[in-house]
Amino acid sequence: MAENSLLVAAIDFGTTYSGWAFSFRHEFEREPTKVSAKNWSGGQLVSLKGPTCVLIKPDGQTFHSFGFEAESKYADLALDEEHESWYFFKRFKMKLFSEGLGRNLLLEDASGKKLSAKLVFSLSIKHLKDDLLKLSENRISGGGLRDGDIKWVLTVPAIWNDGAKQFMREAAREAGISDDKLTIALEPEAASLYCRHLPVEKCGSDKMSLSKFGAGKRYLVLDAGGGTVDITVHEVMRGGCLKELHKASGGAWGGTTVDDAFFNFLSKIAGPSVMAKFKDKHMEDFIDLFRDFEVKKREIRPDKDSKVTFRIPTVFADLVKEVKGETLQDSISKMAYANQVKLVGDKLRVEPDIVKSFFEPSINSIMRHVRELLQKPVNRGVEAIVMVGGFSESLLLQHATKGTFSNLRIIVPDEAGLAVLKGAVIFGHQPSVISERVSKYTYGVDTIQNFIPTRHPIEKQKVVSGVLKCQDIFSIHVKAGETLVVGEPQTEQTYTTSTETQHAMVIDIYATQQLNPKYTDEPGCHKIGTIDVPVSGSGLGRKVMVKMIFGGTEIEVECTEVATGKITRTKVDFLT
Structure with a gap:
């Protein structure tokens, strides 16, 4: 956990721009918003983050450069007509904002050549990691940092599906960041944390700070980045923790x-x-x-x-x-x-x-979506909109938001484009500050039950060990829109073996946006992962208790074999 870490280091891997930031534990304890970040520059453009583009050598394996440097080198190669054999990828993050994501996903570069997405992401993350370590180690006298000293945080859009989050975790692992040292932070949540710590003088022209919001106060976080616009609604809890009121939503309406x-x-x-x-x-x-x-x-x-x-x-x-x-x-x-x-x-x-x-399609989509969100009964009482992300620095977007929602306070913090990155560092130091989230999906397990003619369709019939069964039944564990208390298991369900000789129970996890799915093959239901649970002994009806735990931004499933008490606990594998 971060409490034992000397340093929290965050990487904000954006659609358009990426960057990194860090703070030492003693700095965070003294001033949470005191975060070190890199300044990037390219031509006349000086930016707090660098463009998300990477140049890979013609062997299709070796990293050359990232950001403005990659752009400039590729332009030089193009001038000399030597660029065709090199691999240049730009704004490739949006490829993960899609269904059907798998480990073998390929990305197309600027000239149409393809490489493994996992390789492109991991090389980029490794560069950002190494770049950050170089600067942070300069701040330490008498030796460098050990791996165990650093807690890493990687940001992802809240509207991404579970497979995309896992893809980023695996890419980070290939970049040399171990699982036990990595936390995935949701971008609008990170930005919300940053704004909760900001003093009044850094909260834009209105001089209104979220830090003054006491228990029960509600606000909407509008995180407008380059690719995605990510929106969440938070309520302040007693003790300063945050509760998500409505599941994260948004779309590809960014800058x-x-x-x-x-x-x-x-x-x-x-x-x-x-x-x-x-x-x-x-x-x-x-x-x-x-x-x-x-x-x-x-x-x-x-x-x-x-x-x-x-x-x-x-x-x-x-x-x-x-x-x-x-x-x-x-x-x-x-x-x-x-x-x-x-x-x-x-x-x-x-x-x-x-x-x-040029701005109208994006701004109109954002205003329409926020208006719909604020009309939902669960979001009643929202008093402010907090605008963060690089696109939130657009004066046109700010003007439209203030005009459309004139009854609410609009807070645009200084350096809104860095709110996610700096908030990710705070989240690394205080991961438990987000206490409740709202499930975006209905999650459950594919099961077989005794066939009941008055309830089950005839085409679902299947004979298992001489017994007539109904297959493809969606056994619900969590419903879309349900509040999830972080770290606590949700509804527990018990499943039994269907054959006498099986030594493992294969549990297929499904997700859908429907509230009450009956069968796993209904439209919109997707198999999102599989867990193999070892079972001992023999015979029908051996029981396994299954519960889902939403411990952070990812899902763990805990399976207990009733007869032995043996527990299998694993993260759901969302990638094919």
Whole structure:
């Protein structure tokens, strides 16, 4: 546990940007928010995190670089037309936000070549880990840190499924972080903890601090990152612990949707084939253009009425001429909104309303979802919205939130983009501060029971050891929306052996968003893991008691053989 650790080190592996931070135990005890983090820089863009991109050498195994350095090296290789054999992966985290995730998942790099996702993630985590250790060890006199001195925390979106969380744990293990030294933190929970410790003067212009929220107070955490928007609702408990009121929810509405809109805007001007060639053949200019957009994106204000200027690389205009046989100016003049876009030398001058429109799909989705959440009876009494994550630094998103929810206090902490990372360090020191969560799914076990003609469908009949049974029955342990007390077992169910000679009971764990599933093959039911429980002796009806324990952000299952009292306790294997 963190209490015995000299250092808590957190890695925030984001869709768009990643970073690391740490604090020593004595620093945390003195000032919980005093956290050391790295400053990253690329060109004119200085960031508290670096871009989530990794460059792997042509052998498909050896790490070369990460972040801005990987971007720049790949651009250099592209200039010399030597990039085709290298592997360059960018914004690949969103691949884990999908069903059907398995250990053998492949990722496609910038030029379409494939590598194992586990390898790409583990090499990236290893680099971030080693980079953090280098700086932290400089702070220690008389010798470096031992593995046992460090508690690691890895952040994941709360809306991810259990398989994606396990995938990250296994990638961290391959990166050299042992299971017993790793905690998985949910991003909005980490951000919530950070904001609970912030003094008033660091809570944005409204000067309202969550630290003043006493027992019974409720607030919504809006964690808007690059890829996902993650939303949870918390209630403060006696003693300062936090209780989740509603299961984590959200969607793929993060800041990258704004980048995609800018890319589509340029595609409309120049044509898709020009954009594809520009990205492929002029990578350095492509990267510079989007770094410039990243800076401009952060400056767009709701009241901005002057044009936004983008410097367009000369090769972009040359490509339009080469591919379309017309100048870039001619191409712009044919557009529906030609009077709102002007080319002046190598500068593209764009009316502010067009640039603001890049944000609309994402902001509208977020506002609609938050409104629906706040209308649910379980979330009544929410007094504030806490905005964290890099995209929450957008003044347009802040303006929309304040306008839509004018009856609530809106808290945007200083350095909102670092709230998750710094909160993850706090979570590593105080993992028990989250006392109750809400189950996102109904969890249960696939069972066979005696067939009852008036209750069970005929197609479920199966003869087992001469007895007519009903198969595929969903034996519920936890229902979606049910409150889970951290560390305490949920409903206990007893299962029996179905053959006389079996030496193990294979228990298949299922999950669904339905509240009351009857059978495991109903639409929406997914097998999420399997546990083999050894059973001794012989004969029918040997009993095993099964209970699920939601000890943290992952699930453990405890199986007790009734006859011997022998306990098998294991984490569910969610990956195929």
